[in-house]
């Protein structure tokens with residue numbers, strides 16, 4: 065790709081086009097930004113803080129309309145971070161969505177695994193240092209993400225290119241539940257009609273690089289669970305529940321790291337359903353390959369950030385759910401479980417993510433998450449000087465008159 069071959073746009077607020085590769089993981093987009101994002105410096109978390117303060121309009125430009133949409137997701141390559149300098153990581157990355165910059169993203173990690181194996185040193189300075197293991201047909205790399213270090217294992221062909229026919233896997237940061245079967249009292253203005261007068265709900269809480277609330281649809285007041293979807297009402301209920309958890313000071317411990325004590329925030333409410341049975345899988349597809357290696361299967365609907373809906377089974381939440389199931393004695397080491405999203409259940413060729421405990425570390429575990437990602441295209445984004453929207457974007461849902 066050579067941006068100099070672009071037509072001579074006047075670039076308005078941009079000094080040069082922003083170049084991106086587009087991928088999807090189980091239907092969830094990752095817009096990988098490899099060039100044109102404003103300069104960021106320092107440690108990865110300092111770069112994240114700078115991006116929030118100084119470059120948020122670029123996030124809006126790339127995530128929101130007219131170049132993105134409410135549920136777009138992005139990853140900004142950061143080849144210079146402290147862990148890359150120390151030789152512990154091969155590449156750094158920042159994740160972004162409709163509201164800000166997140167701490168972890170599993171579906172984007174799976175996509176990045178393929179992408180980083182496929183590009184050359186111009187994009188990925190340490191590409192040549194990666195070792196191809198001919199016995200397993202894989203390449204390993206360490207990715208520095210805001211929540212820590214994740215190891216990514218990428219199926220690789222003898223040509224050196226990633227193999228789309230086998231799943232990418234990653235090993236999560238230490239993951240752990242922070243509460244199980246906890247009764248959450250709901251203040252009156254935070255109750256929704258489907259509760260039918262109930263004043264509390266019971267949920268689990270777990271960390272997998274970001275903090276998740278895991279709750280059954282029935283508990284939220286939807287008697288058929290995820291067998292009957294009402295996105296609007298489920299959005300309303302999960303939004304209110306999330307607000308309670310993020311604002312009640314007595315619940316702060318639910319989003320506190322049990323190892324470091326660092327205070328976090330609730331990223332998402334995931335509605336779970338263990339009663340839908342196996343998803344239908346077309347013969348020979350990624351979905352049927354996943355079913356051959358897994359022992360059980362469940363489904364989830366993830367609302368995250370500003371109520372974005374994840375099309376994928378949410379890799380970070382799979383780490384959180386495996387840690388939770390393991391702590392409850394429901395997923396022993398050696399067992400694999402398929403985690404479906406609504407999309408992987410609906411499209412028989414798409415596989416859910418397969419999760420299993422990789423290592424026990426005391427109260428936390430490292431989780432292996434496997435999934436498939438595919439390329440969808442490329443973009444060079446520009447902003448014309450005359451464009452009244454300028455550098456930035458909008459979200460139709462949030463327009464108020």
Ligand SMILES: O=C(O)[C@H]1NCC[C@@H]1O
Pocket residue numbers: 092137166168169170171172368374376377378379380381
């Ligand atoms: O797979 C994941 O972990 C992410 N997908 C979108 C929301 C989460 O960050």
